[in-house]
Amino acid sequence: MLVTRKFSNILTRSRTIKSSVRLFQVCVMGGASEIGQAVSLLLRTEPAVSKLVIHDTWEAAPGVVIELSHIPANSTLKGYLGEVTMKQALGSSDLVLLVGGLLKTPGVSDKACLDANMEFVKTVSSQIGRLSKMPFVGVVAEPLNSLVPMAAELMRNTGTFDGRKLFGVTTIDWIRAQTLFGTLHGMAPEECFVPVICGHSNKTTVPLISQSRPGANMTGTEIRKFVSELQRYDEIVTQAKHGKSPTVSVAYSVLVFVQGILAALSGQHAHVHAYIENNDFGTSYFSGLVQVDSNGVKEMTRYTNHISEYECQILEEALDQLRKDVATGKKILEVE
Structure with a gap:
C-alpha cells in the first residue's frame, strides 16, 4: 500500500482546481438550510461550476437565491421551491448534493433526526431514481451510515441506479x-x-x-x-x-x-x-x-x-x- 505525501498533494490539488471554462451543473438540495446556504455560497464562485441550482421546500429559499445572485460570478444561478419542482431542479445536473434535513442538536433525539432526514433523503432519492441518467450524488445529511444505504435501495427500486456515483461525504x-x-x-x-x-x-x-x-x-x-x-x-x-x-x-x-x-x-x-x-x-x-x-x-x-x-x-x-x-x-x- 502506497501511502505517501503524494496523497496529500493529490488532495491539496483537488482543493485548488482552476479552470477558465465553467463546465458543470451542481444542484444543492436543501440549499436554504444552514449548511446548504454555506455550501451554496462557496460554490457560487467555484470556477468549475457553470450553473448552480438551489432547491428547498423552505419558504425562505427564494430569498437565499436572491442573496446569492448579488455575488458577482460568471455562472448561472437558478432556484426552485417545493416538492413539485424537484424534478426540474435535478434535471441535467452533473452533481447533486443532499444537504438539507434536520441538524443534530441538544434536545433533538437520534431517532427524531433519523426519521426527519430519512424523509428528506427518501424523497430526493426517489426523484433521482426516476431520472434517465443518474448524476453523481453526494449525501451530507446525517446519519450517513444509514442514509446512504437507504438512498441506494430506493434508487435501485425506483429505476436508474449506478452505485459508483453515490457517495456519503466524509x-x-x-x-x-x-x-x-x-x-x-x-x-x-x-x-x-x-x-x-x-x-x-x-x-x-x-x-x-x-x-x-x-x-x-x-x-x-x-x-x-x-x-x-x-x-x-x-x-x-x-x-x-x-x-x-x-x-x-x-x-x-x-x-x-x-x-x-x-x-x-x-x-x-x-x-x-x-x-x-x-x-x-x-x-x-x-x-x-x-x-x-x-x-x-x-x-x-x-x-x-x-x-x-x-x-x-x-x-x-x-x-x-x-x-x-x-x-x-x-x-x-x-x-x-
Whole structure:
C-alpha cells in the first residue's frame, strides 16, 4: 500500500482546481438550510461550476437565491421551491448534493433526526431514481451510515441506479484528522495525511495513526486521546457554539468533495474521502480515500501493513456498529 505525501498533494490539488471554462451543473438540495446556504455560497464562485441550482421546500429559499445572485460570478444561478419542482431542479445536473434535513442538536433525539432526514433523503432519492441518467450524488445529511444505504435501495427500486456515483461525504473527518495531527505535532496541516476509515459517526470513525504521513511517535495514551477527540468533534463544536451544530467546517469539506468530483468529471485523476458501497471490509458500506474517475468510484485505498493492535480493536468494534447502521438504512423498504 502506497501511502505517501503524494496523497496529500493529490488532495491539496483537488482543493485548488482552476479552470477558465465553467463546465458543470451542481444542484444543492436543501440549499436554504444552514449548511446548504454555506455550501451554496462557496460554490457560487467555484470556477468549475457553470450553473448552480438551489432547491428547498423552505419558504425562505427564494430569498437565499436572491442573496446569492448579488455575488458577482460568471455562472448561472437558478432556484426552485417545493416538492413539485424537484424534478426540474435535478434535471441535467452533473452533481447533486443532499444537504438539507434536520441538524443534530441538544434536545433533538437520534431517532427524531433519523426519521426527519430519512424523509428528506427518501424523497430526493426517489426523484433521482426516476431520472434517465443518474448524476453523481453526494449525501451530507446525517446519519450517513444509514442514509446512504437507504438512498441506494430506493434508487435501485425506483429505476436508474449506478452505485459508483453515490457517495456519503466524509471529507470533514479527514480534514479534522489532518488539522488535529498537524497542530499536535507542530506541522503544517496541509502537509499531513491521516487516513480515516470505516464509518461516519462517533462510534465508527477510525483514524489510522499507524499510517499517518509524516510519521510521528505517539504513546498509547496520546493515540487514544487523539481518537477520542476526533470522534467527539461534533459534540465539542456543538458545546462551544452553545447548542449549534458544526456548519462552517462541514460546508468547506463539501466544497473539497465537490472539487474532487468535478476534477474527475473533467478527466483528471482525483481522490475524495467518502462513504461508499464496498464489500471488501466485512460490511457492504465503508468509508475511506476513494479514487474517482468520470464514471464514478474506481477503488478505495486499502491499509494492510503495520496496523496496530489498538487500531484493529477499535476497527472491529466500529464495524459491529456500522453493520447495524447499514441494516437500519436498508430496512426502509421493508416497511413501505
